[in-house]
Every structure is written in C-alpha cells, then in structure tokens.
Amino acid sequence: MSKVSYITEEGLKRLREELVQLESIERPKISKQIAEARDKGDLSENAEYDAAKEAQGLLEMKIAKLKETIAGSRLIDESKLDTSKVQIMNKVKIKNLKNDAVMTYTIVSESEADLKAGKISISTPIAKGLLGKKVGEKVDITVPSGIMPFEILEISL
Known part of the structure; x- marks a missing residue:
C-alpha cells in the first residue's frame, strides 16, 4: 500500500x-x-x-x-485553504524566542520541499509542531538540537 x-x-x-x-x-x-x-x-x-x-x-x-x-x-484544493490555523500550503511567519530570529516557511508535501525556496516538508519536526496552531500561539518544538520555542506571528496563503 x-x-x-x-x-x-x-x-x-x-x-x-x-x-x-x-x-x-x-x-x-x-x-x-x-x-x-x-x-x-x-x-x-x-x-x-x-x-x-x-x-x-x-x-x-x-x-x-x-x-x-x-x-x-x-x-490539494487551494481554494479551500484556511489561514485561521497552520495547515499544509500555508505560509507561516514564526519567531524563534531563543534568538529573536524571524523566519517564513511554506509548509508543503515531501516531494515539493525546497529549503532554499523557504518550503519545508510537512513531515519535518518544525512543520509537525506548527500544524493546527493559531497566530499568537507559542509552541515548543523538539528538533535534533533540542527544544526550540517559537511564536506564530502570521499565517497566509
């Protein structure tokens, strides 16, 4: 299968x-x-x-x-995408609360991932940690180097 x-x-x-x-x-x-x-x-x-x-x-x-x-x-029917919470095909602006770095990523399928273009796979730890969260939420995400705190600043298409 x-x-x-x-x-x-x-x-x-x-x-x-x-x-x-x-x-x-x-x-x-x-x-x-x-x-x-x-x-x-x-x-x-x-x-x-x-x-x-x-x-x-x-x-x-x-x-x-x-x-x-x-x-x-x-x-994916892009007309049915929603920006009230993080989901696949959303562009998410996040702030690393440890170093105040602001990053913007688009969450895409594994076959479309391209970090240089700011597209991260839905199967990455950061994308998994952001899914379902809303603007203003703070989230601790476990990455290979430890736990990183992020705040969701913006969700767009």
Missing part, C-alpha cells in the same frame, strides 16, 4: 515531467550503453557492462518510486 501524500497541481506536474524524462530519455540511453558494452565481448570481465547494468537498476528503482509517489498523490 502506497503512502498518501498531498501535493499541489504544480508539484504533480513536475513529478510527471520527471517520470516522462526518465522513461523516454534516460531508459533508452542506458539500454544503448548496455548494448554497446555487450558488443565488446566477454561479459564476465566487462566493467562497462556491470556499471551500465547497475545504472539501469538504479534508474528502474527511481522510476518505480516516482510512479508510487504519483499514484499516492492527492491534489
């Missing part, structure tokens, strides 16, 4: 494009490498053949994982 993950239309489109790229371009490229290595003779001592077969296995595993992710994806 595949895990259900919530995703935006843009995120699902990106996953499907990656799958097409892997299946229609990368897969034939590796098949060609295997055929060329096979044509060079003795397969028992052919490092090129072994490397190409290993690359093929890794590619097939990646394709299978991507298909599973797409199959388990559920589109």
Whole structure:
C-alpha cells in the first residue's frame, strides 16, 4: 500500500515531467550503453557492462518510486485553504524566542520541499509542531538540537 501524500497541481506536474524524462530519455540511453558494452565481448570481465547494468537498476528503482509517489498523490484544493490555523500550503511567519530570529516557511508535501525556496516538508519536526496552531500561539518544538520555542506571528496563503 502506497503512502498518501498531498501535493499541489504544480508539484504533480513536475513529478510527471520527471517520470516522462526518465522513461523516454534516460531508459533508452542506458539500454544503448548496455548494448554497446555487450558488443565488446566477454561479459564476465566487462566493467562497462556491470556499471551500465547497475545504472539501469538504479534508474528502474527511481522510476518505480516516482510512479508510487504519483499514484499516492492527492491534489490539494487551494481554494479551500484556511489561514485561521497552520495547515499544509500555508505560509507561516514564526519567531524563534531563543534568538529573536524571524523566519517564513511554506509548509508543503515531501516531494515539493525546497529549503532554499523557504518550503519545508510537512513531515519535518518544525512543520509537525506548527500544524493546527493559531497566530499568537507559542509552541515548543523538539528538533535534533533540542527544544526550540517559537511564536506564530502570521499565517497566509
């Protein structure tokens, strides 16, 4: 049974494009490498053949994982999003009460997470700790380095 993950239309489109790229371009490229290595003779001592077969296995595993992710994806209806409390697809402005640093994150599905773009996965400790909270609430979140106190300053779309 595949895990259900919530995703935006843009995120699902990106996953499907990656799958097409892997299946229609990368897969034939590796098949060609295997055929060329096979044509060079003795397969028992052919490092090129072994490397190409290993690359093929890794590619097939990646394709299978991507298909599973797409199959388990559920589109988020962005028109039904609410900013009264923190939920997926909300942009949340929080203040670290230890050092007064203010950060803004958008909570997204695992496949759309990109820390450089300010998008954190819903499965991270910070996102889990913020879910369901409201503006003005203070929350202690357990992170790998200990417990961090945060205050929710703003929730937006």
